Every structure is written in structure tokens, then in C-alpha cells.
Amino acid sequence: DTEVTQTPKHLVMGMTNKKSLKCEQHMGHRAMYWYKQKAKKPPELMFVYSYEKLSINESVPSRFSPECPNSSLLNLHLHALQPEDSALYLCASSQEGGGQFFGPGTRLTVL
């Protein structure tokens, strides 16, 4: 299984809602990532988990809260988002020193 899966594919939420994005990989990769990508821009790193511990937080606002329940799962909890947070949210995983494999992403719209 060489796949990273993400749910949901699309999400529309209001600024007062709380929602969660989910990501799963079964490749035994030790690192998992959250990226944000706006239209016509490259992905921007948000968080990295290495061996289930948060290793990198790229100064992301606290309205985004990551969680790694186990080595295969990664969540991104969303609360009180702003319309400018609308974007494609990508999850990725990798093994030591290798390239990262991306999931299909969740397209988020904040109203």
C-alpha cells in the first residue's frame, strides 16, 4: 500500500465551526506532515510529526491544532478559522531521507 488517504475531500465551514481533517498512511513512514496550498502557489509546510512527536511548527496560528494519535494517523483540528484560511490542505508522509508522498488533499472553504 503506497497511498496516503485524506478525508474529507471537500469541507465548507463557518467561522464559528469546529471541524477536523484526517490523514492516514500504511507505508510505515516515520514522519507525517501538514501543508497548506493556495491557488497557483507551492505547498507551504505547517507541521511535522516525527515518530508521533511534533517536531516542526512553522509558526502556524493556534486556530490550527495538529494531533498524531498513532504512527499511521494524523489529524488537523480547525476552530474559528478565517476566510483567508480557505485552501487545499495536504497531508504527506516520508521515510528517513526520502521524498514525501502526498495525499489527495482536503479542499477547505471558510465562509
Next chain:
Amino acid sequence: RKEVEQDPGPFNVPEGATVAFNCTYSNSASQSFFWYRQDCRKEPKLLMSVYSSGNEDGRFTAQLNRASQYISLLIRDSKLSDSATYLCVVNPATDKLIFGTGTRLQVFP
């Protein structure tokens, strides 16, 4: 200066053409290098890793010049299905990937 710089294109080429993309990076301590392709409204997909010795995968050849901090991707015999955005990606530190802005390729019949 951006950490990873690419010509945004677009490159419009006919089927069968050879096309080359270039990329420069600023962090000389970078260890790993990759090319990704991204189709419209899809996720980036790893195309190939890039090594100093150069590496080839079918019609695709990637090259790294550490002294010049320069990475290239050559696509031979372009196909319509090669139309995509090609992202140059550099790993300046453990677990961090820095993406270039991407080069758009459009292959026409």
C-alpha cells in the same frame, strides 16, 4: 533571494520535443533534492530524486550541480500527458522541504 527559484513558464512545446527546466537553491547545506509534478487541482506527485551523479528514469533525466547550486530536469519525447506544473524541491534540513514556485509545461499536438 528566494530559497528555491524556478522559471514559472509556461513552456509551450509540441509533442515529441525535448524540454529542460532549471532551478537554483540558496542553502548550500541542502542534502536532498527532488522533482515533483502537480496536475491542476491535484496533489504533488514525486517524479524523481536528484543525485550529483545524475539519474535517468525513462524519458526523464535529472541533474544536480552542488557547486553552482543548480538542479535540472530534462524531458525527452514530450507527451500530451506530460502537461503539468513541475516543482523543484530542496531539503535544507531534516524533514523540511522547500518548494519552488513551479514551472508550467503545456505540450500541444
